[in-house]
Amino acid sequence: MTSKPSRLLPAALAGVIALLPAWAAAQWRHLDSLPQVQRDGNTVTFAAAADSGRTEHVAISVLSPEVVRVRFSPVAFGRDHSDAVVDRQLGVQDFRFESTAFGSLIATDALRVEVQAAPFRLTIKDADGNVIDADDAGRGIAHDGSAVRVWKQLRDTDNVYGFGEKNGAFNKRGWALGGYHYVMWNSDTYGYDNSTDPIYASVPFYLVLREGRAHGVFLDNTHRSSFDVGRERRGLLSFGADGGELDYTVIAGPHPRDVVRRYAQLTGRAPLPPRWALGYHQSRWSYYPEARVRRLADTFRQEQVPADTLWLDIDYQDEFKPFTWSAERFPAPAKLVADLREQGFRTVVILDPHPTKEPGYRIFDEGVAGDHFVKNPDGTLFEGPVWPINAPNKPGNSVFPDFTRPATRAWWGRQHKMFTDVGIAGIWNDMNEPAVWVPPANTMPDDVRFDHEGQPTNHAEVHNLYGMQMTRSTFEGLTALKPEERPFVLTRATFAGGQRYAWVWTGDNRAEWSSLQQSIPMLLNFGLSGFPFIGGDVGGFSGYPSGELFTRWLQAALFSPFFRGHTEQATPDQEPWSFGQPWTRINKATIELRYRLLPTLYTAVEESSRTGLPVMRPLMLEYPEDPQTHGRGDQFLVGTDLLVAPVLVESATSRDVYFPKGEWIDFHTGTRLEGGKTHKVDAPVERLPVFVRAGSMVAMQPVVQHTGEMAAQPIVFRAFPDSQGRATGVLYDDDGESMAYRDGAFLRQRATLRTVRGKACVALETVEGRAEASSRERRFEGPEGAPLPAC
Secondary structure, X not given: OEOOOOOOOOHHHHHHHHHOOHHHHOOXXXXXXOOEEXXXXXXXXXXXXXXXXXXXXXXXXXXXXXXXXXXXXXXXXXXXXXXXXXXXXXXXXXXXXXXOOOEEEEEOOOEEEEEEOOOOEEEEXXXXXXXXXXXXXXXXXXXXXXXXXXXXXXXXXXXXXXXXXXXXXOXXXXXXXXXXXXXXXXXXXXXXXXXXXXXXXXXXXXXXXXXXXXXXXXXXXXXOEEEEEOOOOOOEEEEEEOOOOEEEEEXXXXXXXXXXXXXXXXXXXXXXXXXXXXXXXXXXXXXXXXXXXXXXXXXXXHHOOOOOEEEEOHHHOOOOOOOOOOOOOOOOHHHHHHHHHXXXXXXXXXXXXXXXXXXXXXXXXXXXXXXXXXXXXXXXXXXXXXXXXXXXXXXXXXXXXXXXOHHHHHHHHHOOHHHHOOOOOEEEEOOXXXXXXXXXXXXXXXXXXXXXXXXXXXXXXXXXXXXXXXXXXXXXXXXXXXXXXXXXXXXXXXXXXXXXXXXXXXXXXXXXXXXXXXXXHHHHHHHHOOXXXXXXXXXXXXXXXXXXXXXXXXXXXXXXOOOEEOOOOOOOOOOOOOOOOOHHHHHXXXXXXXXXXXXXXXXXXXHHHHHXXXXXXXXXXXXXXXXXXXXXXXXXXXXXXXXXXXXXXXXXXXXXXXXXXXXEEEOOOOOEEEOOEEEEEEOOOOOOOEEEEOOEEEEEOOOOOOHHXXXXXXXXXXXXXXXXXXXXXXXXXXXXXXXXXXXXXXXXXXXXXXEEOOEEEEEEEEEEEOHHHOOOXXXXXXXXXXXXXXX
16 A cells, blocks of 8 residues: 655645655555565564565564564565664563464563554554554554654653653653654764754664553664654654664563663663762863873862863874874873872873874874775775864874774774873763764765675665764773773764763753753663763853853762763863852862762662663653653652752752652751652752652762772761661672672672661671672761661
């Protein structure tokens, strides 16, 4: 069945169609019947009749009782390859299969996939008969040339989240169910605002929460894709891509935590980072020369503002060329890095994927000899302008490594030896959308050629993979060079599954209150989309913040895993002390609170690396049955026990906070608040509103100037008892740097507040691991800081 518009359209209607997205104006061929049915292992394939003149195929695969993959191609299936998916063997795959002339049934213990024969439509239900995911009766799956798309039913009771790094409200149904339309196409978007789409990263995954029950959908397609959440029509959610197959996976819950865990199993979990990565980071474009970097380090220690990492932007390089140092600005990098390390600082350097096209420059010469650079369709090197075009002495175009080629990833990864040899602790990958300064696309042309793991293709297919595969090269290169150390990589561009290789920051945001407000829902949805280790530039990159904005932003970022101040080239200094008093005093106290709570944050980070659950959790992830949590994107949980409500409005000294069921305790004052309702709480500029779930114990430590001082300090469990006097908490600890935790060199403990002979005491038990992996002293105290004895 083919849908064709009238040949003669009124002029006004033709104008409206011209304004629609390409997929909306396309001449879609919607699937009718696919009568040929065949089961092979865990997959059932449906195909057009041999005499129909059509070649359409749909394959439905059972990956586990709760996870089903749907794969459609308008022609014969191509290579079954995924850069995002690491595991499709998610559990027992036994299922019941029945097929008649009217339709088919695929049933597991948890799901029922009902296939309507004509027209071909899919409905997925849970074991109780509740509809999880259903094609729209009138549209279903369709194709138009190389484009593929599917339309799904969308109820007014559906709340939609995820999509990775996207602007807009936390709940993507939008205001009055108007919905959002999102494009997945990694883009260099300097100074983006709250309406900009797309931006740097593409994660084609969403989570639906319907009356307390959740499911997720992941579109595994790397071409330019788009998702329409009720924007085209209120009752429809559609998604598709400009090329490739319609390959999507439906992940049942029913709890949203179940969905996120299963999605993380499918696409991989973020590895446990080094503990220093959780400290405060200071950066700008750029700190140079060497003397300025040394002054910065000295000021942190003189002002006693804790910090762990100093960052070098592109001006440390010679003529902006990757894998070089400016001999004038940084004449002795190894000595500088070693001296900073003596002061407790790690050093991270930026590295972009744009070697200068310059014969005699080692990276260019080796890249040409090894066939490592992408090419035009005629076989010549593709070249384009990026930072080296602005080099002061030898400006020139750049060439670009083909990170979809294993040999190129290995070659590029080996080049990092020049950094590890001088003690560089981490690598910052930027401009890897890939950015190429040729308007209007500001990236490579679609026809540039790539290897793509031995099956050559064009840039249109692998554009969204470029940043992810660059970070893979960086991560694997650092791992090979320092196998006993945990790599640290930060990236701007990535794709689903990129959490396996790098942390992500949200790029060139603005020094505006609106950008601060947008940062919270963006980070929460990024976390739901498989990326737990994330953050944004504190204070905003583009422009210059007021002292109040910087201070409130620093507070809002206190519990984001990545905690970095960063600003652009032309701005004044933007360090914690740059705004004078009272801001210096407040900012110092905020960073000190981060370091005091590092044992709790490190425990949450370890859980994320093990389960895929985010560190920053939206309330709906833990309380999906409570409708009051469904749209709240201006407050969040850290793990399950801390509730954080940052101030996001200029001059505000109080704010409304919604507390889920139970009882909550103000971390700063000890005030108890009843859950299940909204309270107006005081929020003076001196502090971040933080609350603790009653019945919890929070792991803390004394203030340190950097994470290297932690080993000499005790871990302090602070009890926040419930009305029955009970409290419990979990701590994870290890050496913070090595890979020895993989061999059991870690300690997981549970602390429990008890009453023995009428007196409160704390029992500490080892849940997992070895005691010698964490030799720090343990202490216990009540909510006001009074000591408690061990039981």
